[in-house]
Amino acid sequence: MDGLADLDQxxxxxxxxxxxxxxxxxxxxxxxxxxxxxxxxxxxVPGFGPGDARLLVVxxxxxxxxxxxxxxxxxxxxxxxxxxxxxxxxxxxxxxxSVSADDGLELYGVRVTAPVHCxxxxxxxxxxxxxxxxxxxxxxxxxLRPTVRAVVVLGAFGWQATLPALAxxxxxxxxxxxVFGHGVRVPLDGLDIFGCFHVSQRNTFxxxxxxxxxxxxxxxxxxxxxxxxxx
Numbered sequence: 001m002d003g004l005a006d007l008d009q010x011x012x013x014x015x016x017x018x019x020x021x022x023x024x025x026x027x028x029x030x031x032x033x034x035x036x037x038x039x040x041x042x043x044x045v046p047g048f049g050p051g052d053a054r055l056l057v058v059x060x061x062x063x064x065x066x067x068x069x070x071x072x073x074x075x076x077x078x079x080x081x082x083x084x085x086x087x088x089x090x091x092x093x094x095x096x097x098s099v100s101a102d103d104g105l106e107l108y109g110v111r112v113t114a115p116v117h118c119x120x121x122x123x124x125x126x127x128x129x130x131x132x133x134x135x136x137x138x139x140x141x142x143x144l145r146p147t148v149r150a151v152v153v154l155g156a157f158g159w160q161a162t163l164p165a166l167a168x169x170x171x172x173x174x175x176x177x178x179v180f181g182h183g184v185r186v187p188l189d190g191l192d193i194f195g196c197f198h199v200s201q202r203n204t205f206x207x208x209x210x211x212x213x214x215x216x217x218x219x220x221x222x223x224x225x226x227x228x229x230x231x
Contacts, residue, residue, distance in 0.1 A: 115158055
Protein backbone atom coordinates (compact mmCIF):
# COMPACT_ATOMS: atom_id res chain seq x y z
CA MET A 1 0.00 0.00 0.00
CA ASP A 2 1.45 3.40 -0.98
CA GLY A 3 1.76 6.27 1.44
CA LEU A 4 -1.40 8.18 0.48
CA ALA A 5 -3.54 5.04 0.32
CA ASP A 6 -2.37 4.12 3.82
CA LEU A 7 -3.03 7.68 5.03
CA ASP A 8 -6.55 7.64 3.55
CA GLN A 9 -7.29 4.37 5.33
CA UNK A 10 -6.09 5.75 8.65
CA UNK A 11 -8.05 8.99 8.19
CA UNK A 12 -11.24 6.99 7.62
CA UNK A 13 -10.79 5.27 10.99
CA UNK A 14 -10.23 8.42 13.09
CA UNK A 15 -12.42 9.01 16.15
CA UNK A 16 -10.46 11.85 17.74
CA UNK A 17 -13.25 14.46 18.03
CA UNK A 18 -16.25 13.27 20.09
CA UNK A 19 -18.66 15.95 18.84
CA UNK A 20 -17.89 15.19 15.20
CA UNK A 21 -18.06 11.43 15.71
CA UNK A 22 -21.48 11.74 17.34
CA UNK A 23 -22.81 14.06 14.62
CA UNK A 24 -21.56 12.16 11.58
CA UNK A 25 -22.93 8.88 12.96
CA UNK A 26 -26.28 10.41 13.94
CA UNK A 27 -26.70 11.82 10.44
CA UNK A 28 -25.81 8.43 8.98
CA UNK A 29 -28.51 6.77 11.08
CA UNK A 30 -31.33 9.26 10.59
CA UNK A 31 -30.49 10.19 6.95
CA UNK A 32 -32.31 12.68 4.78
CA UNK A 33 -35.60 11.53 3.28
CA UNK A 34 -34.26 11.93 -0.26
CA UNK A 35 -31.47 9.48 0.56
CA UNK A 36 -33.39 7.02 2.72
CA UNK A 37 -32.22 4.07 0.62
CA UNK A 38 -28.54 5.00 0.91
CA UNK A 39 -26.11 3.37 3.29
CA UNK A 40 -24.28 6.44 4.55
CA UNK A 41 -20.49 6.41 4.82
CA UNK A 42 -20.71 8.06 8.26
CA UNK A 43 -16.93 8.25 8.80
CA UNK A 44 -14.13 10.72 8.15
CA VAL A 45 -13.80 11.38 4.42
CA PRO A 46 -10.25 11.06 3.05
CA GLY A 47 -8.82 13.11 0.22
CA PHE A 48 -9.60 12.17 -3.37
CA GLY A 49 -7.32 12.22 -6.40
CA PRO A 50 -4.01 10.85 -7.65
CA GLY A 51 -1.01 10.44 -5.38
CA ASP A 52 1.21 12.38 -7.77
CA ALA A 53 -1.09 15.41 -7.98
CA ARG A 54 0.50 18.70 -9.02
CA LEU A 55 -2.50 20.74 -7.82
CA LEU A 56 -4.23 20.41 -4.45
CA VAL A 57 -7.68 21.88 -3.76
CA VAL A 58 -8.42 22.39 -0.04
CA UNK A 59 -12.02 22.87 1.11
CA UNK A 60 -13.55 23.11 4.59
CA UNK A 61 -15.17 19.82 5.66
CA UNK A 62 -17.50 17.18 4.20
CA UNK A 63 -21.21 17.98 4.00
CA UNK A 64 -23.53 15.97 6.26
CA UNK A 65 -25.50 14.55 3.33
CA UNK A 66 -22.70 14.93 0.77
CA UNK A 67 -19.31 13.42 1.54
CA UNK A 68 -20.61 11.98 4.82
CA UNK A 69 -23.09 10.04 2.70
CA UNK A 70 -20.98 9.12 -0.32
CA UNK A 71 -17.55 8.71 1.27
CA UNK A 72 -15.84 10.94 -1.28
CA UNK A 73 -14.83 14.56 -0.76
CA UNK A 74 -17.26 17.10 -2.30
CA UNK A 75 -19.35 14.30 -3.83
CA UNK A 76 -23.14 14.38 -3.69
CA UNK A 77 -23.79 17.97 -2.61
CA UNK A 78 -24.32 21.30 -4.36
CA UNK A 79 -20.90 22.66 -3.46
CA UNK A 80 -19.37 19.64 -5.14
CA UNK A 81 -21.61 20.13 -8.16
CA UNK A 82 -20.06 23.56 -8.66
CA UNK A 83 -16.47 22.47 -7.99
CA UNK A 84 -16.44 19.37 -10.20
CA UNK A 85 -18.23 21.17 -13.04
CA UNK A 86 -15.49 23.82 -12.95
CA UNK A 87 -12.72 21.20 -12.84
CA UNK A 88 -14.31 19.51 -15.83
CA UNK A 89 -14.69 22.81 -17.67
CA UNK A 90 -10.96 23.55 -17.39
CA UNK A 91 -9.94 20.00 -18.34
CA UNK A 92 -9.01 18.64 -14.92
CA UNK A 93 -11.85 16.12 -14.41
CA UNK A 94 -13.23 13.33 -16.56
CA UNK A 95 -16.89 14.27 -16.07
CA UNK A 96 -18.87 17.32 -14.92
CA UNK A 97 -20.78 15.70 -12.05
CA SER A 98 -19.95 13.74 -8.93
CA VAL A 99 -22.80 11.72 -7.46
CA SER A 100 -21.25 8.64 -5.83
CA ALA A 101 -17.84 7.19 -5.04
CA ASP A 102 -18.22 4.60 -7.83
CA ASP A 103 -19.44 6.91 -10.61
CA GLY A 104 -16.16 6.68 -12.53
CA LEU A 105 -14.99 10.25 -11.93
CA GLU A 106 -11.25 10.77 -12.41
CA LEU A 107 -9.22 13.86 -11.61
CA TYR A 108 -6.25 14.73 -13.80
CA GLY A 109 -3.27 15.88 -11.76
CA VAL A 110 -5.55 17.24 -9.02
CA ARG A 111 -6.30 16.04 -5.51
CA VAL A 112 -9.15 17.38 -3.37
CA THR A 113 -8.97 17.39 0.42
CA ALA A 114 -10.10 19.33 3.51
CA PRO A 115 -8.59 20.47 6.81
CA VAL A 116 -11.46 18.77 8.70
CA HIS A 117 -12.38 15.28 7.53
CA CYS A 118 -15.68 14.81 9.39
CA UNK A 119 -18.99 16.52 8.68
CA UNK A 120 -19.51 19.17 11.40
CA UNK A 121 -22.85 20.40 12.78
CA UNK A 122 -24.02 23.51 10.87
CA UNK A 123 -20.93 23.15 8.63
CA UNK A 124 -18.87 24.82 11.37
CA UNK A 125 -15.94 22.93 12.87
CA UNK A 126 -14.49 24.45 16.03
CA UNK A 127 -10.92 25.78 16.07
CA UNK A 128 -10.06 22.86 18.36
CA UNK A 129 -11.44 20.34 15.87
CA UNK A 130 -9.53 22.05 13.06
CA UNK A 131 -6.31 21.82 15.05
CA UNK A 132 -6.92 18.19 16.07
CA UNK A 133 -7.39 17.26 12.41
CA UNK A 134 -4.35 19.23 11.20
CA UNK A 135 -1.82 16.36 11.44
CA UNK A 136 -3.70 14.53 8.68
CA UNK A 137 -3.32 17.51 6.35
CA UNK A 138 0.33 17.89 7.32
CA UNK A 139 0.99 14.23 6.46
CA UNK A 140 -0.90 14.59 3.18
CA UNK A 141 1.16 17.64 2.22
CA UNK A 142 4.40 15.85 3.04
CA UNK A 143 3.41 12.89 0.88
CA LEU A 144 2.46 15.20 -2.00
CA ARG A 145 5.56 17.38 -1.70
CA PRO A 146 7.52 15.65 -4.50
CA THR A 147 4.89 16.64 -7.08
CA VAL A 148 2.54 19.36 -5.78
CA ARG A 149 3.24 22.82 -7.21
CA ALA A 150 0.05 24.76 -6.47
CA VAL A 151 -2.71 24.79 -3.86
CA VAL A 152 -6.16 26.36 -4.23
CA VAL A 153 -7.71 27.08 -0.83
CA LEU A 154 -11.49 27.53 -0.75
CA GLY A 155 -12.52 30.03 1.91
CA ALA A 156 -11.01 31.76 4.91
CA PHE A 157 -11.41 28.78 7.26
CA GLY A 158 -9.40 26.57 4.91
CA TRP A 159 -6.81 29.32 4.48
CA GLN A 160 -6.33 29.65 8.23
CA ALA A 161 -5.92 25.88 8.51
CA THR A 162 -3.70 25.33 5.47
CA LEU A 163 -0.98 27.92 6.05
CA PRO A 164 0.15 26.50 9.42
CA ALA A 165 -0.10 22.98 7.98
CA LEU A 166 2.20 24.01 5.13
CA ALA A 167 4.65 25.47 7.64
CA UNK A 168 4.59 22.27 9.68
CA UNK A 169 5.07 20.21 6.51
CA UNK A 170 8.29 22.08 5.78
CA UNK A 171 7.43 25.07 3.56
CA UNK A 172 8.59 28.57 4.52
CA UNK A 173 5.39 30.55 5.13
CA UNK A 174 5.77 34.35 5.49
CA UNK A 175 5.18 35.97 8.88
CA UNK A 176 2.84 37.61 9.44
CA UNK A 177 0.83 35.08 7.49
CA UNK A 178 -0.76 36.35 4.27
CA VAL A 179 -4.40 37.43 4.54
CA PHE A 180 -7.07 35.45 2.68
CA GLY A 181 -8.82 36.96 -0.29
CA HIS A 182 -10.31 35.77 -3.54
CA GLY A 183 -7.61 35.74 -6.21
CA VAL A 184 -4.75 36.17 -3.71
CA ARG A 185 -1.58 34.40 -4.85
CA VAL A 186 1.23 33.67 -2.42
CA PRO A 187 4.49 32.19 -3.74
CA LEU A 188 6.29 29.88 -1.35
CA ASP A 189 9.43 27.87 -2.04
CA GLY A 190 8.39 25.89 -5.12
CA LEU A 191 4.67 26.21 -4.37
CA ASP A 192 2.02 28.81 -5.24
CA ILE A 193 -1.00 29.22 -2.92
CA PHE A 194 -4.21 30.68 -4.35
CA GLY A 195 -7.20 31.98 -2.39
CA CYS A 196 -10.71 31.40 -3.72
CA PHE A 197 -14.11 32.05 -2.21
CA HIS A 198 -15.64 28.79 -1.00
CA VAL A 199 -18.08 26.97 -3.29
CA SER A 200 -20.80 27.17 -0.61
CA GLN A 201 -24.40 27.67 -1.63
CA ARG A 202 -24.35 31.06 0.11
CA ASN A 203 -21.55 32.23 -2.17
CA THR A 204 -22.73 30.62 -5.40
CA PHE A 205 -26.43 31.50 -5.02
CA UNK A 206 -25.67 35.15 -4.28
CA UNK A 207 -23.12 35.48 -7.07
CA UNK A 208 -20.23 36.24 -4.74
CA UNK A 209 -18.52 33.34 -6.47
CA UNK A 210 -19.51 32.77 -10.09
CA UNK A 211 -18.53 29.75 -12.22
CA UNK A 212 -16.29 32.04 -14.29
CA UNK A 213 -14.48 33.29 -11.16
CA UNK A 214 -13.88 29.72 -10.01
CA UNK A 215 -12.69 28.61 -13.45
CA UNK A 216 -10.26 31.53 -13.60
CA UNK A 217 -8.63 30.59 -10.28
CA UNK A 218 -8.43 26.90 -11.18
CA UNK A 219 -7.03 27.65 -14.63
CA UNK A 220 -4.37 30.00 -13.23
CA UNK A 221 -3.42 27.52 -10.50
CA UNK A 222 -3.26 24.66 -12.99
CA UNK A 223 -0.91 26.73 -15.14
CA UNK A 224 1.28 27.41 -12.12
CA UNK A 225 1.29 23.70 -11.37
CA UNK A 226 2.34 22.83 -14.92
CA UNK A 227 -0.81 20.89 -15.78
CA UNK A 228 -1.10 20.75 -19.55
CA UNK A 229 -4.71 19.50 -19.53
CA UNK A 230 -6.10 22.78 -18.21
CA UNK A 231 -7.79 24.89 -20.87
